[in-house]
Amino acid sequence: MLKTDHQSSLAYARALDEKDQLAEFRSAYHIPAHGGNPAIYLCGNSLGLQPKATAGALEEELRQWQEKAVEGWFEGDRPWLSYHKYLQAPLSGVVGAETEEVIVMNTLTVNLHLLMVSFYRPTSRRYKIIMEAGAFPSDQYALASQVRFHGYDPQEAIVEVQPRAGEIHLRTEDILQTIDQNGAETALVLFGGVNYYTGQYFDLPAITEAAHRAGAYAGFDLAHAAGNVPMQLHDWKVDFAVWCSYKYLNSGPGGPSGAFIHARHGNDPDLPRFAGWWGQKEEERFLMQKTFHPIPGAAGWQISTVPIMSMAPHRISLELFDRAGMDRLHAKSELLTDYLSWQLDRLNRQEHRFQILTPSELSARGSQLSIYLEKEGKNLFDHLSRHGVICDWREDNLFHSGGGVIRVAPTAMYNTFEEIYQFTNLLEQYYTPKS
Numbered sequence: 001m002l003k004t005d006h007q008s009s010l011a012y013a014r015a016l017d018e019k020d021q022l023a024e025f026r027s028a029y030h031i032p033a034h035g036g037n038p039a040i041y042l043c044g045n046s047l048g049l050q051p052k053a054t055a056g057a058l059e060e061e062l063r064q065w066q067e068k069a070v071e072g073w074f075e076g077d078r079p080w081l082s083y084h085k086y087l088q089a090p091l092s093g094v095v096g097a098e099t100e101e102v103i104v105m106n107t108l109t110v111n112l113h114l115l116m117v118s119f120y121r122p123t124s125r126r127y128k129i130i131m132e133a134g135a136f137p138s139d140q141y142a143l144a145s146q147v148r149f150h151g152y153d154p155q156e157a158i159v160e161v162q163p164r165a166g167e168i169h170l171r172t173e174d175i176l177q178t179i180d181q182n183g184a185e186t187a188l189v190l191f192g193g194v195n196y197y198t199g200q201y202f203d204l205p206a207i208t209e210a211a212h213r214a215g216a217y218a219g220f221d222l223a224h225a226a227g228n229v230p231m232q233l234h235d236w237k238v239d240f241a242v243w244c245s246y247k248y249l250n251s252g253p254g255g256p257s258g259a260f261i262h263a264r265h266g267n268d269p270d271l272p273r274f275a276g277w278w279g280q281k282e283e284e285r286f287l288m289q290k291t292f293h294p295i296p297g298a299a300g301w302q303i304s305t306v307p308i309m310s311m312a313p314h315r316i317s318l319e320l321f322d323r324a325g326m327d328r329l330h331a332k333s334e335l336l337t338d339y340l341s342w343q344l345d346r347l348n349r350q351e352h353r354f355q356i357l358t359p360s361e362l363s364a365r366g367s368q369l370s371i372y373l374e375k376e377g378k379n380l381f382d383h384l385s386r387h388g389v390i391c392d393w394r395e396d397n398l399f400h401s402g403g404g405v406i407r408v409a410p411t412a413m414y415n416t417f418e419e420i421y422q423f424t425n426l427l428e429q430y431y432t433p434k435s
């Protein structure tokens with residue numbers, strides 16, 4: 001249950017922090033400084049903060065390399081040969097999967113391509129991909145290039161679901177209708193989980209069900225959803241999903257990507273894939289034989305030697321997620337975001353100053369609120385930056401007004417209610433004329 005009768009006082013924000021069950025986790029992270037004080041970091045949707053345990057986790061692997069060298073693959077507390085296994089259980093909890101349905105490998109756009117090898121196999125009758133308009137550019141490029149690779153024309157083969165005239169979000173009914181209408185020709189429905197720009201969290205189970213009804217696969221790019229919103233990928237029967245580990249999952253710039261492949265596909269040897277020796281069963285990998293017997297589950301999609309130095313920070317970060325638990329993180333995220341949204345509404349009531357692009361329904365958003373500002377936007381953003389707020393600025397690509405969007409993501413893992421108070425205070429300061 002959410003409180004909607006928040007109060008604007010500092011004492012109120014501090015009282016919420018006092019009651020916060022996850023408050024201890026903040027001290028597990030390095031908070032960047034601004035002028036000798038902690039910055040107000042609201043950019044965890046772009047690059048999550050570094051856990052203090054990250055350096056130790058890396059040092060451990062450096063030591064293993066120093067002391068054991070090649071034997072490190074087989075010896076020590078965490079032999080490198082099995083490194084992917086140390087991440088599967090905690091990661092499966094983050095996305096609602098069975099342990100063997102997830103794997104950490106490569107980076108995000110690479111995994112999107114690799115899983116499309118398995119799940120986008122167009123035929124002359126079924127060749128379309130349905131996706132959201134305004135998807136993250138990398139996904140747009142990846143999908144268009146896949147379509148061309150198979151000899152089709154993206155103009156015709158990619159169907160983008162648009163918001164209705166004058167609207168910002170996609171209506172679930174419109175998404176489902178587009179899938180139904182194109183059903184017989186659709187090979188794949190590929191959506192973001194949470195749209196990077198508007199912060200809209202799509203109805204994944206409904207989209208998956210509609211894709212399956214049409215006889216198509218359902219895949220998701222969960223870059224802005226993993227570690228942010230609760231998901232049940234297994235129960236929702238999602239076919240595949242990919243995400244990165246450097247946004248909400250705090251595993252460092254360019255950190256490795258996660259992939260989900262539903263159990264009903266994971267053991268299907270007839271599903272084509274691009275293979276490499278790291279997907280070969282461990283007991284056979286070093287026999288160097290010609291036949292490929294993939295590891296059952298998502299691990300069988302691994303291609304290349306596991307990059308230990310980028311896996312170690314991810315492993316340590318996932319330990320923190322495992323301890324905090326997605327349920328508690330989500331409960332806090334809802335309250336933090338609700339408080340932020342209440343504060344923004346309060347400022348807007350005095351005078352209409354900005355527009356929140358993110359849906360107000362709790363089930364249709366995660367931690368991020370996107371604040372659209374018309375002309376003065378960049379000045380406001382600079383004011384926030386000068387006062388130690390780290391968030392991000394995107395030129396407007398919706399209204400073409402010369403304005404822009406500030407994306408603010410209070411993350412449950414390390415942000416406080418007091419920070420939300422300070423952030424809104426700075427906004428208020430900016431709008432209050434100096435006497």
Ligand SMILES: *Cc1c(COP(=O)(O)O)cnc(C)c1O
Pocket residue numbers: 107108109110136138139192196221223224244
């Ligand atoms: C962040 C993000 C990416 C970035 O992909 P990389 O391959 O990690 O560079 C791609 N897609 C979406 C939806 C994202 O949010």
